[in-house]
Amino acid sequence: MRKIAICALAALSMAACASVPPVPNARPLNAQNIDAIGSTSVVVAENNTGVMKSWFRQDSSAAAASQGLLGVLVGAAIDGIMNYAPSRRARGVANELAEVMPADALNDSLVQHFSRQIATGAPGGVSVSDVRTVQKLTSPGVTDDALEVMTSYLLSEDATTLQVSVTLTYQNTGLPYATPYTFEGAPPKTELTGPLYRNTFTYSSQQLPVPVLTPELRERLIASIQENARDDTGAMPAEGTDAFKSMNKELEEARDDKLTKAEIAIFLAREWTKNNGALLRAEINNAHAFIAKYAVLDMNRTAIPSLTGVDELVETLPDGRTVRRVGPGVMAGSYVSLPGNVSDFVTYGNAAAIAEVNETRTRNIQEQARAARAAQ
Amino acid sequence: MSAARLAVAALGLTLLSGCVSDPGYAPMDAAAHRYFGYVDQSNGEGGYTIRVVLPEGVENPRSAFAHWERRAAELCGPAGYRKQLHTARRNMLMMPGYTPSGYSYEVMGDAWCNDPARASTAPAGPASPAVTAE
Numbered sequence: 001m002r003k004i005a006i007c008a009l010a011a012l013s014m015a016a017c018a019s020v021p022p023v024p025n026a027r028p029l030n031a032q033n034i035d036a037i038g039s040t041s042v043v044v045a046e047n048n049t050g051v052m053k054s055w056f057r058q059d060s061s062a063a064a065a066s067q068g069l070l071g072v073l074v075g076a077a078i079d080g081i082m083n084y085a086p087s088r089r090a091r092g093v094a095n096e097l098a099e100v101m102p103a104d105a106l107n108d109s110l111v112q113h114f115s116r117q118i119a120t121g122a123p124g125g126v127s128v129s130d131v132r133t134v135q136k137l138t139s140p141g142v143t144d145d146a147l148e149v150m151t152s153y154l155l156s157e158d159a160t161t162l163q164v165s166v167t168l169t170y171q172n173t174g175l176p177y178a179t180p181y182t183f184e185g186a187p188p189k190t191e192l193t194g195p196l197y198r199n200t201f202t203y204s205s206q207q208l209p210v211p212v213l214t215p216e217l218r219e220r221l222i223a224s225i226q227e228n229a230r231d232d233t234g235a236m237p238a239e240g241t242d243a244f245k246s247m248n249k250e251l252e253e254a255r256d257d258k259l260t261k262a263e264i265a266i267f268l269a270r271e272w273t274k275n276n277g278a279l280l281r282a283e284i285n286n287a288h289a290f291i292a293k294y295a296v297l298d299m300n301r302t303a304i305p306s307l308t309g310v311d312e313l314v315e316t317l318p319d320g321r322t323v324r325r326v327g328p329g330v331m332a333g334s335y336v337s338l339p340g341n342v343s344d345f346v347t348y349g350n351a352a353a354i355a356e357v358n359e360t361r362t363r364n365i366q367e368q369a370r371a372a373r374a375a376q
Numbered sequence: 377m378s379a380a381r382l383a384v385a386a387l388g389l390t391l392l393s394g395c396v397s398d399p400g401y402a403p404m405d406a407a408a409h410r411y412f413g414y415v416d417q418s419n420g421e422g423g424y425t426i427r428v429v430l431p432e433g434v435e436n437p438r439s440a441f442a443h444w445e446r447r448a449a450e451l452c453g454p455a456g457y458r459k460q461l462h463t464a465r466r467n468m469l470m471m472p473g474y475t476p477s478g479y480s481y482e483v484m485g486d487a488w489c490n491d492p493a494r495a496s497t498a499p500a501g502p503a504s505p506a507v508t509a510e
Contacts (some may be wrong), residue, residue: 062473207464259387313421313486322462322486338462341485345437345466 006291020188020304023181024305026333027198029126029170031302039129042114042295046135048365050103050358051153051162051280053269055090055262057351058082062216084246089228093269095164097155098355100277101284106153107133109284113292114149125300133146137362138369145172147197147295153284154352156259159268162205162280164287168295170197180304199298203287203337206321208268208275210344213259217267221259224266225250261347290323290337298335398434401443412480414447418496423488424451432478440483440497452489461485 028035057079064075067330088173118320134143142148152165171194179191213216229237237243253260270279296315318322320340328331385447413432427432428443451485463484468476469500489495 056476058475059473060475062471065473309423310417311419313419316460320460320461324462341459342464343441343461343463345464345481347466347468350468350470 018365020190021183022307022308023179023183023188023191024332025198025200025330027177027195028180028302028304028333029197029299030180033175033196034125034300034302035340037126037145037170037172037299038124039127040170041143042117042128042131042149043109043143043146044107044110044114044131044133044135044149045151047153048137048351048358048362049152049354050106051094051097051101051155052352052354053090053093053097053155053159054157054347054349055086055351055353056157056347056349057087058374059277059350080244081242082249084242085228085250086298087351089262089266089353091356092228093155093234093265094160094353094355095357096269096273097277097280098311098357100153100273101280103358103361106151106284110151110288110291111150113285113288114295117173117292117296126296128296137365138372142171142195142255143170143176146170146198147299150294154348155272157189157212157265157347157349158344159265160344161209161212162165162272162283163271163348164203164205164284164291164294166201166291168197168199168201168299169195170299171195196299197299198294200331200338201291201294203241203283204335204346206339206341207342207344207346208271211259211267212265213257217253217259220264221254221266222251225254263292287337290335294323303333307332320367392483398430398439401446404429416445416447416459419486421486421488422495422497423486424496425484425486426451427482427484428480432466434481434482437481437489440464440481444483444485449488452487452494453491455489455491455494457489459487473488 047072047073048192060079061072064071067074110299111131111133114128117128118130126148128131129239134148147168147170150169154163154165156163157160175196177196179187181191183189183191183334225247226236229243231237231243239248254263306327308328312325312327313322314325314335315323321337322340323337326334326336386413399410399412402410403411404415409500412429414426414428416424416426426444426447428440428447430437430443434440441461444461445459448459451457463482465482466478466493467480467482469479470476
C-alpha cells in the first residue's frame with residue numbers, strides 16, 4: 001500500500017511538471033475544408049436556460065473545510081444566510097425575464113436570423129443550406145456535417161448589460177481535424193481531435209445608465225428588499241431564520257450611502273422587462289443578427305489566429321457599436337460586438353439564476369427522455 | 377493541488393492583491409513587473425487603442441476612466457479626440473470553494489485624434505505569430 005501511495009505521489013508530481021501549452025480556442029477552416037464543406041446545415045441547440053441573471057454566490061466551503069467538520073457546518077450556515085436574499089432576487093429577475101422572453105422565443109429568433117443567411121456567403125465557399133434545431137437533452141451527440149450553435153444569455157450582476165455568448169462548431173467524420181497551430185513539442189491531446197471548426201461570438205448590449213442614489217431611491221430600495229423577503233403568502237420572514245438575517249443584512253447595506261451592483265440591479269432589471277420586454281427583444285435581435293452574419297463570414301476565413309495578435313476593428317455601426325476580432329490570448333480570433341460608449345464597470349458573478357419555468361421545462365424534457373429510453 | 381495548498385494560494389493571492397498599491401498614472405511595463413497602468417497601440421484605423429488596468433483596492437476605481445482620458449489627451453494634443461470606450465469591467469478572481477474577489481478594474485477604447493498630424497500612421501501591429509501559418 002505504501003509503495004502504491006509513493007508511486008501515485010511521484011506520478012502526480014510528474015504530471016504537475018507537464019503543462020499544456022496554451023493554444024487559441026478558435027479553429028479556422030482551411031481552403032480545402034471550405035471547398036469540401038460547401039453548403040451546410042445549421043443546427044441550433046435549443047437553449048433551455050433562457051436569459052439568466054448573474055449574481056455573486058458567497059462560497060467559503062474550501063476555507064471552512066480546513067477547520068474540520070465544525071468549520072464546514074458553520075461555513076455552510078453563514079453562506080446560506082448570505083446567499084438567501086441575493087439568490088432569491090436573482091431568481092425573481094430571471095422569472096420576470098422568462099415571462100417576456102421565453103426560451104422558445106430565443107431559439108425561434110436565432111433560427112430566423114440564420115435562415116436569413118441561407119445561400120449567402122462567398123461563391124464557392126461555405127454557405128447555409130437550411131436551419132433546424134436539436135434538443136441536446138434528448139440528442140446529446142455531435143451532429144455530423146452541420147454547424148452546431150450553442151447559446152448562453154446572461155444579465156450582468158447590476159443588470160446594466162446583457163451578454164449573449166455563442167459557440168459554433170462544425171464536425172465531419174469525413175474531414176478530420178488537423179491543427180493549424182505549431183508547437184515546440186508534440187501537440188497537446190486536445191489538438192488531435194474535436195471539431196474541424198470552432199469559434200465564439202460574444203455580444204454585449206448597450207449599457208444602461210446607473211441610477212444616482214437619492215433619498216427617494218433609498219426608500220424604494222428598502223421597500224424592494226422587504227418585498228423580496230416576503231414568502232409566497234406575503235408574510236415577512238420570522239425572526240432568527242436565514243431569510244430574516246439575510247433581509248436585515250441587505251437593509252443595513254441599503255441604508256448606507258453607496259449603491260452596490262446588486263442594489264443597482266433591483267432598479268435596472270425592470271428596464272429590461274417593461275413594455276413587454278421591448279429592450280430585451282431589441283438587444284437579442286441585434287445579437288442574433290451579429291452572430292448569424294459573422295458566423296458565415298468567419299467560416300469562409302482562413303487566417304490563423306495568434307496568441308500574440310492584436311485586436312482588429314472589423315465594423316463600426318452608425319450608433320457607435322463596434323465589431324472586433326480579438327487579438328491576443330486564447331480567445332484570439334473570436335468576435336465581440338461592443339457598445340459605443342460605456343461609463344461604468346460591469347461584472348458577471350460566479351452564479352447564474354435560471355427561471356423556474358425553464359428549470360421545470362428542463363426537468364420535463366429529461367423525464368420524457370428517460371421514459372423514452374426505458375420504453376425501448 | 378491539495379485543498380490546503382489551494383487555500384494557501386488563494387489567501388496569498390488575496391493578500392498580495394491587497395498589497396498592490398495604486399500605480400497612479402503610469403505605463404504598464406512587463407519587464408519591470410508593472411502589470412497595472414496604461415498601454416496603447418495603433419488600432420490600424422488612424423487611431424489608438426488605449427487600455428487602462430488598475431488593481432483592486434485602488435482608492436477610486438473610476439480613476440481608470442480619468443487615466444484613459446489623460447492618455448488620449450497626451451496622444452492627441454490640444455485639438456482633442458473622438459473616443460469610443462467599449463469595455464469597462466471589474467475582473468474577478470474566481471476559485472471553486474472561495475467567494476469571488478475583485479482583481480482589477482479595466483477600461484479600454486479607441487481614440488481618434490482631431491489633429492491629423494497626431495493620427496496614428498502605424499498599422500495595427502502585425503500579429504507576431506507565436507504559431508506559424510500553414
